[in-house]
Amino acid sequence: MKNQNHLKYAFVMLPVLLAACSGGGETKQEAKQEESAQASASPEGAAGPREIVVEEGGSIQAAVNEAKSGDTIIVKPGVYKQSVYIDKPNITLRGLRDGDRWAVLDGETVKNDGIIASGHSTVIDGFYVKGYKGNGIMTQGANNFQILNNHVEGAFYGIFPQYGRNGLVKGNTVTGSEDAGIYVGMSDNIDVLENVAYGNVMGLEFENTRNALMARNHIYGNASGIALTIVPGLPVKDAYSQVIKDNKIEKNNIENFAPSSSIAAGVPSGVGIIVVGPDDITIENNEIAGNDNVGVLVTDLLTFGLSNDPKVDPYSDGIKIMKNTWRDNGDNLSGMLGGMIAAASRSGVEILSMGKDRDSCLLAEDGVDALGVDQWTACDPSMTKATFDTAMIKDGAEEPVYSPEQKGRLTYLAVCTGCHAYDSVLHGPSVESIKALYADNPEGLVQYAANPVRKREDFPEMPAQSYLGDDVLTQIADYILYDLGE
Amino acid sequence: MKRALISLCAMALLGAAKADRIELNDRCPASFRLLEDGTCELVTLYSAYSSPANHGGVRAHISPPAKRYTPKEIDLGRYLFFDPVLSVNGTMSCASCHDPAKGFSDGRKRAVGRGELERAAPTLWNVAFADKYMWDGRAATLEEQAAMPLYSPKEMGATPESVERALRAAPAYRDLFNQAFGQLPTAELASVALAAFESSLISLNSRYDRYAHGDESALSEQEIRGFNAFRGFVARCSQCHIPPLFTDFELAVVGAPADDQGHEDAGAGALSDDPSLYGAFKTPTLRNISRTAPYFQAGQFGTLKEVVEFYNDTRGHAAPQGKPLKIHWHVHMTEGPELSEEDVSDIAAFLLALEDETLSPEIPSRLPSELQQNVRQGMATSGGLK
Known part of the structure; x- marks a missing residue:
């Protein structure tokens, strides 16, 4: 058990160890700290999570670079014409708000993206993000992320978590996106709660996403309110188990202003x-x-005109529409969709099904005005999701747990053996010669691997391995010196 | 015990009789571990991360390829790969076009078999992870793929019969196949061995990977800027070249220009009735991309910067006219992404950080067929690392 805690510590402390090592690294670190002269850390030193404050005009990135896992970066109100990226875990980036004065990230219509994060457990909270050509806030491959209370305007996607497992998008306002205001792409176990989306091509979207909840959002004045899609040709080939409840979805009638080449244009x-x-x-x-045109439109990839993907089921199956409040939908038909509905001599349609969907249902007592639902059945009231309140994983998405020994051996194989063969010279000296050199001196081996210096002209310089962390390096050294070949 | 002793003695005797007998390696290649079933499994730091299958990202999980081979199969494949004995007239090996010194490609716009072909020789780095092979995705497995150039009259020109004949005629190969498979050489087993060897060509320890695993100093400031532009949503490179493998293995239409001979390639569209596949090619990995110029399926671009500039230009600007191309939605927008000059240079610079050839195999110093190696542009020298 003790060992496991040790390991957890090693994972969490990876960046810490990194920051603490290697001469070259230190100078760089110092330079960056100087840059962020306005970022001040609380004085208690290395122990425990810290708050790093970025004063108006300071560099947020410099604070991120300085931060260690667990730290919180507080950004004071003001305008920051910057982009920020976070590639380490457990960083909270929080904008302070003073009435109407936000911590504003301004791309001035020239910068690409506002915030890009890949670190697990990243929290992005309280920023006013505007003027970026790409996305306002995006995560790629971050698990356990939280994107909270931001105001994003005028990006391609306002907020775009992609490849995330377990995440929360809550309390944000998104407007002016040329695609979806909040676009959850290829992610699992995501809650999208209490956001406001207006003036986007689509307000909120789940794309190739599994196990997700959209609840208590206010979605108005977009071209389409909510899009639930499976897009072909992507690595994730399915989309399922989504609950859309307790949202207010009204007057999504603006003209679609997506670029003509995008899927959203359709x-x-x-x-x-x-x-x-x-x-x-x-x-x-x-x-x-x-x-x-219509309250809810259920269709499929083929009808929508997206290309065929042999690994994707193009149909929307198992759609359950129950206990919604409907008012004034389908009363002002326009465009191709409106034309089709009009051609069926209908208006005021609340639900239109156009595809070959199976196993879908309505609640008869709802008395919905529906078109194309002949093959739909009556929902069983027990299907209700009234008490479903989160799609997230209870204790968060976990990293696999390895014992220190396992981690040492894996890392030896994954990293060391690329350059060191056991009994012959590869890129570096043989493991046998290393064993002889460091016999009973694992500390010396760890020290060298963490911060190598070129000793022999006939070998290329070894890259510093300090990023692996002292714990892992110690395990590797023990493994090499006491297990390998014994 | 007794039997073991006897066979040891026999081996010693054999060794004495013919000192230069080739013994296949019974150890797995670097970065692979030997499992109890006798096969080799890849070990990478990405396996220690947790993410759902097919998710990407900086610390996305990579599962070791499900198909595993024994050390001897892999080592036999290495000999076969470099041996021209497989080709119809003994002049061409796999390495003639997949030269380790050139990123397992050949530096040419179009590969040369028995005459110039229509497409470039793609890299073999990390092919073990793919679920389709060839530029148009027509092969589903490495074994299937390995047989295609071998038996193509335009490439190595062999037949299963000629391969089997040539291998059985070489005493060393009779012995080597016996070591690896316990039977005489067959064409099918040759494909298995080639696939086994190709599966060992792994590149996941570049400077980029050290950055991904937490070494912030592994990338320069320009490379980090480039990575941010690369994964950002103006350039959108990472939407198809998804880290950590830097490909999605999907077929995509990007609107590539005709080649320098005016040839317009229908790509996967030539194999399908699906009009959306016209002009589609498999997304290539960007691992070791700095080693495999020129780029695209017929070498239409000489440098990485030219490639980035292609994507930064108006969508479809270079595509063959009058063809109903359904260009991929991530090939950006009507007017092009309008990346800054600096972004273009930064992305090209970042791509150099994906270079890692540490697991380049040792080129056999002597071939079992006793034929001379023939890597087309002269003997490979830098690929062998011993």
Whole structure:
């Protein structure tokens, strides 16, 4: 047990160890700290998480570079014409707000993206993000992320978590996105709660996402309110188990202003919720009102005109629409979609199904005005998701746990053997000769591996391995000196 | 015990009789571990991360390739790979076009078999992770792929019969196949051995990877800027060249220009009725991309910067006219992404950080067939690392 704690510590402290090592690294570190002269750390030193404060005009990135796992970066109100990236775990980036004065990230319409994060357990909270050409806030491959209370305007996607497992997007306002305001892409176990989306091509979107909840959001004045999609040609080939409940989805009727080459350009306006291809979707207890063409449109990839992917099931199956409040939908038909509905001599349609979906259902007592739902059945009231309140993983997504010994051996194989063969010379000297050199001196071996100096002209210089952490290096040294070949 | 002793003695005697008999390696290649079933499994730091299958990102999980081979199969494949004995007239080996000194490509716009082909020789780095092979994705397994150039009349020109004949005629190969498979050489087993060897060509320890695993000093400031532009949503490179493998193995239409001979390649579209596949090619990995110029399926671009500039230009600007190309949605927007000059240079600089050839195999100093190695542009020298 003690060992496991040790290991956890090693994972968490990786960046700490990194920052603490190697001469060259130190000078760089110092330079960056100078740059961020306004970032001040609390004085208690290395122990425990710290708060790093960025004063108006300071460099947020310099604070991120300085931060260690567990630290919080507080950004004071002011305008920051910067982009920020976070590639280490457990960093909280928090903008302070003083009334109308936000911590503003301003891309001035020339910078690419506002914030990019890959670190697990990143928290991005309280920024006003505007003027970026790409996305306002994006995560790629971050698990356990939280994106909270931000205001993002005028990006391609406002907020874009991609490849995340377990995440929360809550309390944000997104507007002016040329695609989806909040676009959850290829992620699992995501809650999107209490956000406001207006003036986007699509307000909120789940793409190739599994186990997700959208609840208590206010989505109005977009071209389409909510999009639930499976996009072909992506690495994740399915999308399922999504609950859309307790949202207010109204008057999503603006003209679609997506660039003509994008998939979003094909999204019809005047639609509350558009479902293209995912399975097992519950749409319950939403207020769906004033969407000019239709309240909910259920279709499939083929009808939507997306290319064929042999590994993707193109149909929307298992759509359950129950207990929503409907008002004034489908009353002002326009565009191709409106034309099709009009051609069926209908208006005021609340639900339109256009694809070959299976196993979908309505609640008869809802008395919904629906078109194309002949093959739908009656939902069983027990299907209700009324008490479903999160799709997230209870204790968060976990990293696999290895014993220090396992971690040492794995790392030896994954990293060391690339350059060191056991009994012959590869890029570096043989492991046998290293064993002889450091017999009974694992500390010496750890020290050298963490901060190597070129000893022999006939070998290339070894890259510093300090990033692996002292614990892992110690295990590797023990393994090499006491296990290997014995 | 007795039997072991006897066979040891026999081996010693054999060794004395013919001192230069080739013994296949019974150790797994570097970065692989020997499992109890006798096969080799890749070990990478990415296996220690947790993410759902097919997720990407800086610290995304990579599972070791499910198909595993024994050390001897891998080592036999290494001999076969470099041996022209497989080709119809004994002049060409796999390494003629997949030269380790050139990133397992050949530095040419189009590969040369028995005459110039239509497409470039793709790199073999990290092929073990792919689920489809060839530029148009027509092969589903490495074994299947390995047989294609071998038996193509335009490439190595062999037939299964000629391969089997040539290998059985070489006493050393009779012995080596016996060591690896316990039977006489067959064409099918040759493909298995080639696939086994190719599966060992792993590149996951570049400076970029050290950065990914937590070494902030592993990338320069320019390279980090480049990485941010690369994964950002203006350039969108990482949407198809997804880290850590820097490919999605999908077929994509990017609107590549015709080659310098005016040839317009239908790519996967030539194999399918699906019009959306016209002009589609498999997304290549960017691992060791600095080693494999020129770029695209027929070497249309000479430098990485030219490639980035291609993507930074108006969507479809260079595509063959009059063809109904359904260009991938991530090939950006009507007017192009309008990346700054600095972004373009930074992305090209970042791509150099994906270079890692530490697991380059040792080139056999002597071939079992006793034929001379023939790597087309002269003997490979830098690929062998011993």
